[in-house]
Amino acid sequence: MARPARLAAQGLAVALVVGLLALLGWRVANDSSKGVSQALKDGEHPTAPAFDLPRLDGRGRIDLASLRGKKPIVLDFWASWCIPCIRESKRLEAARRKEYGDRVAFIGVNTKDFSDDARKWQKKHGITYPSVHDGSGSVLTEWGGLPIPRIFFVARSGKVVGELIVEEDLPRYLRQIASS
Amino acid sequence: MRGLALVVLAALLVVPVARASERHPALSELEGEVMCPVCGTTLDQSNSPAAQQIKRVIASRIAAGDTKSQIKNRLVTEYGDAILAAPEHKGFGLLAWWLPIVGILAAAVIVGAGAWRWSRAREREPDGPRLDPALERRLDDELSRWDT
Numbered sequence: 001m002a003r004p005a006r007l008a009a010q011g012l013a014v015a016l017v018v019g020l021l022a023l024l025g026w027r028v029a030n031d032s033s034k035g036v037s038q039a040l041k042d043g044e045h046p047t048a049p050a051f052d053l054p055r056l057d058g059r060g061r062i063d064l065a066s067l068r069g070k071k072p073i074v075l076d077f078w079a080s081w082c083i084p085c086i087r088e089s090k091r092l093e094a095a096r097r098k099e100y101g102d103r104v105a106f107i108g109v110n111t112k113d114f115s116d117d118a119r120k121w122q123k124k125h126g127i128t129y130p131s132v133h134d135g136s137g138s139v140l141t142e143w144g145g146l147p148i149p150r151i152f153f154v155a156r157s158g159k160v161v162g163e164l165i166v167e168e169d170l171p172r173y174l175r176q177i178a179s180s
Numbered sequence: 181m182r183g184l185a186l187v188v189l190a191a192l193l194v195v196p197v198a199r200a201s202e203r204h205p206a207l208s209e210l211e212g213e214v215m216c217p218v219c220g221t222t223l224d225q226s227n228s229p230a231a232q233q234i235k236r237v238i239a240s241r242i243a244a245g246d247t248k249s250q251i252k253n254r255l256v257t258e259y260g261d262a263i264l265a266a267p268e269h270k271g272f273g274l275l276a277w278w279l280p281i282v283g284i285l286a287a288a289v290i291v292g293a294g295a296w297r298w299s300r301a302r303e304r305e306p307d308g309p310r311l312d313p314a315l316e317r318r319l320d321d322e323l324s325r326w327d328t
Contacts, residue, residue: 081229112217112230114237114258136260137217146218 036152036160037144045161048073048154049142053132056110056118062132064107068158071105072177077140077150078131079113080121088149088164089127095174096129103178107132111140111148155180205248210238213265214255222265 039046050065067073076092078085089108096106108131110118115133122131134140144150144163151164153173157180162173201209211224216231223231223238234255241251255263267273311319 079230081233083229112259114233117233117237135258136262138260 035142035144037150037163040160040163045159047158048075048152048160049139051109051132051134051139051142053109053134053139056108056115056122056131056133059130062107062130065158067105069156072103072156072180073105073107073154074100074174074177075143075152075154076106076108076129076131077111077134077143077148078108079111079148080117081113082148085149086125088151090125091170092151093127093129095170100174100178104174106130109134109139111135112137153177202248205242205251207235207239207242210242210248210251211235214238214252215263215265217259217263 034042036046036049048064048068050063052061052063052065054061064073064075074092076089078089092106096104100106106129108122108127108129110131111134113133113135115135118131118133121127137145140146140148140150143152151170153161153163153176155161155177161177161180162169164170164173208224212222214223214234215221216223216226216228216234218230219226219228223235238251238255241254246254252264252268261267261273267276269277
C-alpha cells in the first residue's frame with residue numbers, strides 16, 4: 001500500500017476509535033435511562049415522561065402531556081397476572097370514588113399484558129378509572145420497570161412528587177397533589 | 181451428483197414438516213419461540229404468572245385452529261416484536277439474520293486477502309547481497325573439492 005494511502009487509512013481508524021469513545025462518553029454523561037423511580041430515590045422530582053397510548057376500552061387515546069397544568073395525576077402500572085395489583089388498584093378506586101375523583105385524574109397503565117384479559121380483570125375487580133395499554137412495557141421501563149404494581153403521583157405542574165412505597169404514602173401523596 | 185440428490189431429498193422431507201408445523205403448531209414448539217415478557221427467558225423456561233397467562237392464550241388459540249403465524253401476529257400486536265425469541269424472516273428482521281453472515285464472509289475475505297498479500301510479499305523478498313564474483317568462484321572451487 002502506498003504511504004499516503006496507508007497514512008489515510010490509519011488516520012481514519014484512529015478517528016473512528018476517537019469518535020466511538022466520544023460517543024460512549026456523551027452517552028454516559030447524558031444517561032436519562034435511570035427511570036423516574038430511581039430519580040425519586042435520588043431525591044429528584046423529574047417531569048413526568050410523556051406517553052400517548054390507546055385506551056383499553058377502545059375509546060381513543062390518553063396523552064399524558066395534555067394533562068400537564070390541568071390536573072394532578074395518579075398513575076397506576078398494573079397487569080392482570082399481577083396478584084398484588086388487585087389490592088392496590090382497588091385502593092385507588094376507593095380513593096377516587098370517595099374523595100378525589102373530581103380533583104385528581106386516575107390513570108391505569110396496563111403493561112405486558114393481553115388487552116382482553118386486562119378488560120376482564122377491570123370488570124371483575126370493579127376498576128372504573130381509565131387505563132391505557134402498554135403491551136411492550138416501554139412506558140413502564142421509563143418509569144422504573146418491573147416489578148409492578150408501581151404507583152406514581154404527579155402534581156398539576158407535571159412534576160412527579162412520589163411513588164407509593166408504603167401504605168401510608170397513598171393518603172399523604174393524594175392530599176399533596178390534590179392541593180397542587 | 182450424489183450429494184446434490186441428498187440435499188434435494190432432505191429439502192423434500194423438511195418442507196412438509198415445516199408446513200404441518202405452520203398449520204398445526206404444538207404448544208411446546210411455540211413455548212420455545214416466544215419470550216416471557218417479565219423474565220427474559222422463553223416461555224418453556226418460565227413458570228411466572230405472566231408466562232402462564234401467555235401459555236394459556238397460546239393453547240386456546242391452537243385449540244381454536246389458529247396457524248403459527250396467526251398466533252405470533254396476535255402476540256406481536258399485544259406485546260410488540262420483543263415477544264418473539266428470534267426476529268422474523270421478513271422485512272427488517274431479515275437484517276438480523278443476514279448481517280452476521282455477511283460480516284463473517286467479509287471478515288474471511290479481508291483475512292484471506294491479507295494472507296495472500298503477505299505471502300506474495302515474502303516471495304518477492306530479495307535474496308540478500310550478491311557475492312563478489314571472485315569470492316563466488318573460490319567458493320565453487322572449494323565446494324567441488326569437497327565433492328571429489
